[in-house]
Amino acid sequence: xxxxxxxxxxxxxxxxxxxxxxxxxxxxxxxxxxxxxxxxxxxxxxxxxxxxxxxxxxxxxxxxxxxxxxxxxxxxxxxxxxxxxxxxxxxxxxxxxxxxxxxxxxxxxxxxxxxxxxxxxxxxxxxxxxxxxxxxxxxxxxxxxxxxxxxxxxxxxxxxxxxxxxxxxxxxxxxxxxxxxxxxxxxxxxxxxxxxxxxxxxxxxxxxxxxxxxxxxxxxxxxxxxxxxxxxxxxxxxxxxxxxxxxxxxxxxxxxxxxxxxxxxxxxxxxxxxxxxxxxxxxxxxxxxxxxxxxxxxxxxxxxxxxxxxxxxxxxxxxxxxxxxxxxxxxxxxxxxxxxxxxxxxxxxxxxxxxxxxxxxxxxxxxxxxxxxxxxxxxxxxxxxxxxxxxxxxxxxxxxxxxxxxxxxxxxxxxxxxxxxxxxxxxxxxxxxxxxxxxxxxxxxxxxxxxxxxxxxxxxxxxxxxxxxxxxxxxxxx
Amino acid sequence: xxxxxxxxxxxxxxxxxxxxxxxxxxxxxxxxxxxxxxxxxxxxxxxxxxxxxxxxxxxxxxxxxxxxxxxxxxxxxxxxxxxxxxxxxxxxxxxxxxxxxxxxxxxxxxxxxxxxxxxxxxxxxxxxxxxxxxxxxxxxxxxxxxxxxxxxxxxxxxxxxxxxxxxxxxxxxxxxxxxxxxxxxxxxxxxxxxxxxxxxxxxxxxxxxxxxxxxxxxxxxxxxxxxxxxxxxxxxxxxxxxxxxxxxx
Numbered sequence: 001x002x003x004x005x006x007x008x009x010x011x012x013x014x015x016x017x018x019x020x021x022x023x024x025x026x027x028x029x030x031x032x033x034x035x036x037x038x039x040x041x042x043x044x045x046x047x048x049x050x051x052x053x054x055x056x057x058x059x060x061x062x063x064x065x066x067x068x069x070x071x072x073x074x075x076x077x078x079x080x081x082x083x084x085x086x087x088x089x090x091x092x093x094x095x096x097x098x099x100x101x102x103x104x105x106x107x108x109x110x111x112x113x114x115x116x117x118x119x120x121x122x123x124x125x126x127x128x129x130x131x132x133x134x135x136x137x138x139x140x141x142x143x144x145x146x147x148x149x150x151x152x153x154x155x156x157x158x159x160x161x162x163x164x165x166x167x168x169x170x171x172x173x174x175x176x177x178x179x180x181x182x183x184x185x186x187x188x189x190x191x192x193x194x195x196x197x198x199x200x201x202x203x204x205x206x207x208x209x210x211x212x213x214x215x216x217x218x219x220x221x222x223x224x225x226x227x228x229x230x231x232x233x234x235x236x237x238x239x240x241x242x243x244x245x246x247x248x249x250x251x252x253x254x255x256x257x258x259x260x261x262x263x264x265x266x267x268x269x270x271x272x273x274x275x276x277x278x279x280x281x282x283x284x285x286x287x288x289x290x291x292x293x294x295x296x297x298x299x300x301x302x303x304x305x306x307x308x309x310x311x312x313x314x315x316x317x318x319x320x321x322x323x324x325x326x327x328x329x330x331x332x333x334x335x336x337x338x339x340x341x342x343x344x345x346x347x348x349x350x351x352x353x354x355x356x357x358x359x360x361x362x363x364x365x366x367x368x369x370x371x372x373x374x375x376x377x378x379x380x381x382x383x384x385x386x387x388x389x390x391x392x393x394x395x396x397x398x399x400x401x402x403x404x405x406x407x408x409x410x411x412x413x414x415x416x417x418x419x420x421x422x423x424x425x426x427x428x429x430x431x432x433x434x435x436x437x438x439x440x441x442x443x444x445x446x447x448x449x450x451x452x453x454x455x456x457x458x459x460x461x462x463x464x465x466x467x468x469x470x471x472x473x474x475x476x477x478x
Numbered sequence: 479x480x481x482x483x484x485x486x487x488x489x490x491x492x493x494x495x496x497x498x499x500x501x502x503x504x505x506x507x508x509x510x511x512x513x514x515x516x517x518x519x520x521x522x523x524x525x526x527x528x529x530x531x532x533x534x535x536x537x538x539x540x541x542x543x544x545x546x547x548x549x550x551x552x553x554x555x556x557x558x559x560x561x562x563x564x565x566x567x568x569x570x571x572x573x574x575x576x577x578x579x580x581x582x583x584x585x586x587x588x589x590x591x592x593x594x595x596x597x598x599x600x601x602x603x604x605x606x607x608x609x610x611x612x613x614x615x616x617x618x619x620x621x622x623x624x625x626x627x628x629x630x631x632x633x634x635x636x637x638x639x640x641x642x643x644x645x646x647x648x649x650x651x652x653x654x655x656x657x658x659x660x661x662x663x664x665x666x667x668x669x670x671x672x673x674x675x676x677x678x679x680x681x682x683x684x685x686x687x688x689x690x691x692x693x694x695x696x697x698x699x700x701x702x703x704x705x706x707x708x709x710x711x712x713x714x715x716x717x718x719x720x721x722x723x724x725x726x727x
Contacts, residue, residue: 435583450569
């Protein structure tokens with residue numbers, strides 16, 4: 001057992017390379033001037049600038065929340081850049097072939113060669129390096145189905161009415177500290193619109209990577225599925241190794257109108273910091289979906305990276321018979337801290353939510369599940385089932401569970417199950433007696449623990465997630 | 479094949495095995511009986527490489543210095559332990575586990591992997607012989623298995639791994655007649671001039687179907703009496719009392 005724990009402590013971040021790109025930076029710090037700078041750079045309409053400024057004016061009145069079960073030195077919001085873009089070496093790329101080869105090489109190192117993706121996997125990738133969307137593949141094929149999938153900036157230019165209708169409709173510009181900051185300075189992100197009755201013909205995928213030093217990344221993602229439409233979306237994230245912390249405060253809004261279905265999967269592997277807790281991404285993310293009648297919103301997340309993870313992908317179950325799901329694996333090692341979970345807000349009648357949370361801690365890490373199940377007076381016949389399992393590896397880590405339940409309708413059924421376990425020596429010995437190495441045995445047991453969540457991921461990413469878990473928890477191996 | 483010479487095992491200040499000697503030749507089936515607490519399970523665990531014991535003495539297995547090897551290296555060398563209490567591994571499919579185990583051993587032996595499809599055929603054949611429901615393969619390893627199912631699963635693993643030496647730790651305990659017969663059949667089918675068995679048991683019943691070459695009585699950390707299959711019959715009739723009373727302390 002001790003070898004495995006040593007392996008965990010020694011693990012190194014496999015995606016810690018940095019690409020030498022000339023970067024176009026906004027001056028450090030946060031001010032109305034910087035927000036105007038961003039908005040001008042992006043050639044935004046005035047209503048959007050005003051929306052940002054409103055958020056900014058509200059932001060300056062807010063204090064950073066102190067309730068999360070995480071500890072870090074104060075973040076100096078004036079000591080970072082709020083805009084970073086690779087300097088174009090010529091006019092904007094019109095196709096994949098025109099994308100800067102160094103940017104392409106970065107993505108190749110990440111194992112998501114766009115060309116490969118395009119040719120082989122049938123996955124449309126909207127790749128975002130720092131703040132600018134580099135290239136979007138498969139646009140034509142999607143357009144044929146009536147699906148809009150593009151960078152947020154492009155959506156603002158080409159589909160302003162849609163953006164204006166739905167932006168902030170689920171996560172308002174004054175929602176919470178980090179979401180408000182995002183609303184003021186968000187740089188880019190993805191936009192997806194699936195018209196009524198259309199089943200999106202392929203998995204959509206966005207790959208985020210933070211490259212420039214001392215940069216915050218503030219993406220804004222908006223996905224709208226009209227009546228009866230369905231879409232499955234996956235985001236993956238990495239960042240290079242740096243000594244200082246980097247801030248990532250994203251917002252994701254999902255709108256599922258009546259009978260629509262949105263499946264949103266995340267594989268997050270931001271740089272977690274070194275073994276002593278230096279560096280690493282502070283990941284403060286607001287994700288929320290609104291489900292109409294009989295609509296379904298499903299969040300699946302595999303969180304292995306970041307120094308701090310603070311996120312609660314949530315569902316507002318507004319329409320009758322709507323369904324919300326949250327499947328999560330959160331892994332923390334070394335000095336990582338995660339305070340993550342979900343909120344299920346039941347408004348409509350006969351609404352159903354399912355929460356399955358698997359937390360894994362090793363080293364000195366702290367892993368917190370925080371969840372809210374809220375059943376409003378209107379939600380007759382609402383049901384929730386919650387399962388929270390924690391797995392501890394070694395004796396210096398911690399697992400915490402804070403389930404909040406508010407029920408205002410006495411026809412509702414709410415169930416909560418929780419367990420805490422360790423990878424037992426007996427399990428390891430059993431596997432090793434059958435010929436598996438200690439690392440393989442540990443990996444197998446942990447993947448078994450995460451099984452229910454991995455089963456929810458699209459097939460190709462389930463394999464990737466297992467490989468990532470192995471990499472995260474075993475460092476020296478593989 | 480297996481040569482145990484002066485094996486002494488303790489946990490903390492507590493001595494469990496005390497200079498145990500045992501030699502098992504290739505192709506032989508040895509049975510170890512003895513009262514509760516005699517050290518039978520400890521012997522099985524130490525042979526398989528369970529840590530947490532202070533071990534002294536010498537054990538060679540096919541010429542290898544067994545006690546210096548990791549558990550997985552012992553498995554690769556052909557040592558198999560059927561556990562008294564097989565552990566549950568939730569979320570890991572039985573089929574996947576079995577194939578991973580077989581391929582892990584094959585890899586260490588320098589043999590190519592068995593492909594999934596081919597393995598499935600192999601596993602199904604063995605399961606049919608053992609009277610196991612094919613649904614077994616899709617369930618998680620021992621998760622929610624009855625006692626009898628767990629023991630059959632151990633025999634299935636043994637059949638697929640085809641070890642040189644199988645140590646069975648009370649595999650016949652707590653089984654109904656059908657499960658007992660399945661276990662006995664599993665052992666008999668694997669019995670060969672190239673394979674040896676060390677069977678730890680409390681019951682003579684198994685030995686009606688599996689006739690051993692040697693029967694040993696373990697007590698106080700060493701073997702106090704050895705004989706052929708008739709010793710088991712005698713023990714069942716008279717209990718351990720006379721044997722232990724007659725044995726040197």
